[in-house]
Amino acid sequence: MKRYAYYLSCINESMTKELDRSIDLWQKDLDLELIKLHESTCCGGSNLEYVSPKHFALVNARNIAHAEKLGLDLVVSCNTCLMTIRTAKKKLDSSAELKCEVNEILKKEGLEYKGTSEVRHLLWILIEDVGLDVIKSKVKVPLKNYKIAPFYGCHILRPSTVLGKDNPLDPSSLDQLIEALGGTTIPYEHKNRCCGFHTLLVAEEESLNVAAEALNEAIESKADFIVTPCPLCHTVLDGYQAKALKQAHINASIPVFHLSEMVGLALGYTKKQLGIKRHIVS
Template identity: 85%
Template sequence: MKRYAYYLSCINESMTKELDKSIDLWQKDLDIDFVKLHESTCCGGSNLDYVSPKHFALVNGRNIALAEKLGLDLVTSCNTCLLTIRSAKQKLDESEALRDEVNGILKKEGLEYKGTAEVRHLLWVLNEDVGLDTISKKVKVPLTNYKVAPFYGCHILRPSTILGKDNPLEPSSLDMLIEALGGKVVPYEHKNKCCGFHTLLVAEEESLSLAAEALGEAIESKADFIVTPCPLCHTVLDSYQGKALKQSNIKKSIPVFHLSEMVGLALGYTSRQLGIKRHIVT
């Protein structure tokens, strides 16, 4: 069984609880054990680095150190947490002075940032560690009847100097997982575009326009649902879908699933078990 330190993202602990609930259901089916880091703290999103670079390095160095204390890689299911924590890791790995300063503070907790733990996304673990062939063999309810529109989100793709897995212009990792689960991938232009989440509170109209473009194209492409590996993208595309579509005068709607829910459906769990009823659009 493969073990990982699982980082508890703020969004999953509050608005998108169904994401972690669904992982809890199927992780053992794929011989995975996610050890939850209950002592971890908020990564600071994409904001803390601009306000206080030192605290940005400290809180995320601490998050990684908690995983390292267990001898495990750190895994997150949130794109923004992924980019944020990997950015902090890069800064810590490149600066001995910053590491020493951070470790001087972490020492009070009995922690030390060593840089040995990788920071990875749930999608990467499924594709690279579990493997698409293994996942295909575990499928109980193939998604053969579904046309699926993948929506990657920015922070699992860009900047590639920090993330470096997919080609940001032509990503394929989520497409391959959909196909491994038996689904048919719907090609559409907006799959690697921005959802607008990070401008939602300061420029709602512009944010919802971005969301509506992605939703509208997926609907036009006759997708049965959108799937995303990011709970922040899900929040905009699902919770704000009605507002976004109304603003752009789009009459139809489309369900948006978490990556973990799509996996759960193919592994034989029901929509009720997976928490899909918590969504706004179902």
């Protein structure tokens, strides 16, 4: 069984609890053990670095240090947490002075940032460590009747100097997972675009326009649902869908799933077990 330290992101702890519920159901089916880091704290999103670079490095060195204490890689299921923590790790690993400075503070908790744990997304774990062939062999309810629009979101793709797994102009990992689960992906120009989440509070109209464009393309392409590896993208595309489409004068709707729920459905779990009733769009 492959073991990882699992980072509890704020959004999953509050608005998208069904995401972690889904992972809890099927992780053992794929010989995974995700050990929740209850001691971890908010990564600071994409904002803390601009307010206080040292605190940004410190809180994320602490998050990684908890994984290192267990001798495990740190796994996240939120794109922004991924980008944020990997950015902090890159800064720490390239500056002995910064590393020494944060470790002086961390030692008060009996922690030390060493730089030995990798920071990885759940999607990468499924493809690289579990493997698509193994996933195919575990499928109980193939998604063969569904046309699925993959929506990657920004922070699992860009900046590529921090992330570097998929081609940000033409990503394929989520498409590969969909196909391994028996689904059919659709040609979808918006799959690598922004959902608008990070401008929602300061420029709502523009943010919802961005979301509406992605939703409308999926609807016009006759997709049965959208799937995303990011709970922030899910929050916008599901929770703000009605408002976005109304603003764009589009009279339609489309369900949105997180990749953990899509995996759960293909592995035979029910919508009730996966908590899909929590979604805004039916």
